[in-house]
Amino acid sequence: MNTLETTPQDTFAMPRIGDKAPEFTAVTTQGNINYPSDYKGKWSILFSHPADFTPVCTSEFMTFAHLEEKFAKANCSLIGLSIDGLYSHIAWLRTIKDKIEFNGMKNIEVKFPLIEDISMEVAKKYGMIQPGESKTQAVRAVFFVDPNETVRAIIYYPLSLGRNFDELYRALIAMQTSDKFNVATPADWNPGDDVIVSPAGSCGVAEERMTSTEDLDCKDWFFCTKKLDKDLVLDAILKK
Numbered sequence: 001m002n003t004l005e006t007t008p009q010d011t012f013a014m015p016r017i018g019d020k021a022p023e024f025t026a027v028t029t030q031g032n033i034n035y036p037s038d039y040k041g042k043w044s045i046l047f048s049h050p051a052d053f054t055p056v057c058t059s060e061f062m063t064f065a066h067l068e069e070k071f072a073k074a075n076c077s078l079i080g081l082s083i084d085g086l087y088s089h090i091a092w093l094r095t096i097k098d099k100i101e102f103n104g105m106k107n108i109e110v111k112f113p114l115i116e117d118i119s120m121e122v123a124k125k126y127g128m129i130q131p132g133e134s135k136t137q138a139v140r141a142v143f144f145v146d147p148n149e150t151v152r153a154i155i156y157y158p159l160s161l162g163r164n165f166d167e168l169y170r171a172l173i174a175m176q177t178s179d180k181f182n183v184a185t186p187a188d189w190n191p192g193d194d195v196i197v198s199p200a201g202s203c204g205v206a207e208e209r210m211t212s213t214e215d216l217d218c219k220d221w222f223f224c225t226k227k228l229d230k231d232l233v234l235d236a237i238l239k240k
Ligand code: BEZ
Pocket: 050, 051, 054, 055, 056, 057, 058, 137, 159, 160
């Protein structure tokens, strides 16, 4: 067999949306953590990157660190991971702070935990190793975990592609909006845009929707939107 081919043994299960986030204890640059229990009551984003001292990862870490406060205001903590050791992590984060300037950011201190995962234990548990892409480095996985420790969204990127942080933040705010206001959010939704009300579950409700004088905008019986004020959304979600 070609040594680059993947075998079933190389492929690891990953949690799915709606699953309880798999538990682990890990050593990080901010001390030991128990995940997800240390984050109960908060949202968290658990993300992996391929390796320390690599350019795309460096650009991403600087961006995450720059935005950490913004995510914290939305009750969301950040936790990074790569298959590197603790001392490599520490050296890399020190280099970022002391030497690297990117997109107008400099002297960036990464204050959120970065997990050492030389054993790949956590990476395997979360399906962050995708052998067709790399057998030794984690891909760029992003797990959104809610305050009840449930996986709510998963986004994967290949090694060569840096993540879009506007989208990560948008997805977080959209999911929190869905939870708070019992609505869904349409394509490209951002706070202030109309939201989707739950679909009609009976013929009667479908008829009502089409004839209603309520503040609904029904394109058809199955596709009704309503206004949701931007400040109402942000006041409900963001810490003052
Ligand atoms: C990077 O972060 O620059 C990188 C890491 C692994 C493979 C390709 C790029």
